[in-house]
Amino acid sequence: MIVFLIKRLLNAAMVMLVVALLAFSIFRFVGDPIQLMVNEQTTQAERNELRENLGLNDPFLVQYARFVTNAVQGDFGMSYRNQQEVMSLIAERFPATIELVLMATIISLVVGVPLGVLTAIHRGRWYSEGLQFLSIIGVSLPSFVIGILLILVFSVILNVAPAFGRGEVISIGWWTTGLLTPSGRAALVLPSVALSFYQITLVMRLVRAEMLEVLRSDFVKFARARGVPAWRVHYRHALRNCLMPVVTMTAMNVGSLIAFALITETVFQWPGMGMLFIQAVTFVDIPVMAAYLCIVSFIFVALNTLVDITYALIDPRLRTARV
Amino acid sequence: MTDQPPVLDVRGLRVDFPGRHGTVTALSDVSLTIRPGEILGVVGESGAGKSMTGLAVQGLLEPPGHIAGGEVWLNGRRIDRLTEREMQKVRGREIGAIFQDPLTSLNPLFTVGQQLTETIRLHLPLGRTEARARAIELLAEVGIPAPAERVDHYPHQFSGGMRQRVVIALALAARPKLIIADEPTTALDVSIQAQITALLRRLCDDHGTAVMLVTHDMGVIAETADRVAVMYAGRLVEIGAVDQVLARPGHPYTRGLMGSIPALGARVPRLMQINGAMPRLDAIPPGCAFNPRCPDVMARCRTDRPEMRGKPGQGACACWLMEREEA
């Protein structure tokens, strides 16, 4: 178990180093940072001094090592655009994205799991096949189209939910939350539904496939032969055996959702990290872009590693095999 | 023993599978009875309909399969017309089931204790602690050492033979009058097979449980069963007391099956292998289904189907040879 743990952590660290290298290369070689930081009046001498001070004359590896060291401490330098620390910019936007992504994840599970079970149990009935067909549409519709449709229907035509912004937020320490105010909650509805769409269909299809597999297994038939009622066979015996892959996929997909949120946040003007990134791109604000890349990748890699480790911990078969 | 009313009484059972290319009749005209404390062995080649018979009795046919004719009586009550909900109360409570593969019969995510107490509490009015005590008793009864500890173990912590004992404990949980065991030893090591069949025999004797023991192993039948039913292509071809059938098999197919047990092969004159394969259910020849493979085939066998004949409760056989012997 210890060996497995160390291996897995080293693996994650390697991936992060590669990502950091990528981010650093963008940072260092896309445009000249000095050029972007100074104005016309700056003399060549001043520029050289700045270059020396920033350590831009050091060998590549030294600079890379410095970048990594700083990044690990959460220091990604200053934003070119508004002379704020990149990290504090991101920290400001982080809660908005996380709340959006978590809400989307919850929706996808609450809707996707029962739909998956139902379409598996009632396979062949018209409503089950209909849902299955709809889920294909769900997978193939781009998320900005869904977002725009939702805005059109619920904000423009029905006028029941706000189309943009985060509503009123309350600060708890450095975290800001929209969950505690009515306007914050209302504002969360459309974006999280839009973001969850794709995820719902993924969860539903995964649960359905797993259920169909499990329903064929002997222990399900044996449970029925013991007189266990159908609902209990389905929801207790069969579903429980499907949950492992669902939990795995959901946890791993939180990373992709954060990345996907980029589009949803843009459509709904949601003040999250994705919007920050898009703004950074328009202004060629390279430190912000590099930081976004590193942080999103870090969340991604951390989740994957965590899932792998918990997987090994919770399966009773794996648990005892290692005693 | 023979004067007691049967626990299970199957009369003229027929099972159909409607499909795109017409209806396949998987079982037709299957009639059998099992009395308290009696083990009825059911033998036949793969696909003969042995498992299907057990599933039909338990109301566990995979749709679109359904009982299309005949009657199933259990403890004096007709059960083939019950609703799914009523049938749930019969399964586990009045009919215990044992499946072929103990490795896959148990839910890997629950301890054996959880699965036992679940079954017990579904059928008996017991509280949590009483059910647990009963679970431990059951494990002890089927010969699992240190049952008080083992009750909290997961299925994967048991060996194959031990798991099959757990499955038997599950089948016994509510003390059903009938147990349907579908090839309970096929997936086990030879040395363990004998232990499991001995256990079944003992439980059957101790509690007067009736057992339907499905197997394709004539040796198991010879050692364990009281009576034997031989199936071929979805029909019964012979039924009777084990010693009678083994000593004087009426149907050529039964004789062919017995060719596969060497110990008895010494008693019975050396028999032929059965050539060819059982016909598919949608291509059963007219007359006797066995006629293309039968060494004693007569002209009549190719046109007319022989009915089961013999005295009820004693041996019966579906073969035209019987008529010739009677005459």
Ligand SMILES: Nc1ncnc2c1ncn2[C@@H]1O[C@H](COP(=O)(O)OP(=O)(O)OP(=O)(O)O)[C@@H](O)[C@H]1O
């Ligand atoms: N869904 C189905 N539709 C049509 N026919 C089926 C279906 N399921 C099973 N059958 C047929 O029913 C017949 C009886 O199968 P059954 O499982 O009872 O055989 P068996 O005697 O138990 O054989 P084995 O020794 O292999 O377990 C087989 O010939 C099979 O092809």
Ligand SMILES: [Mg+2]
């Ligand atoms: Mg079978």
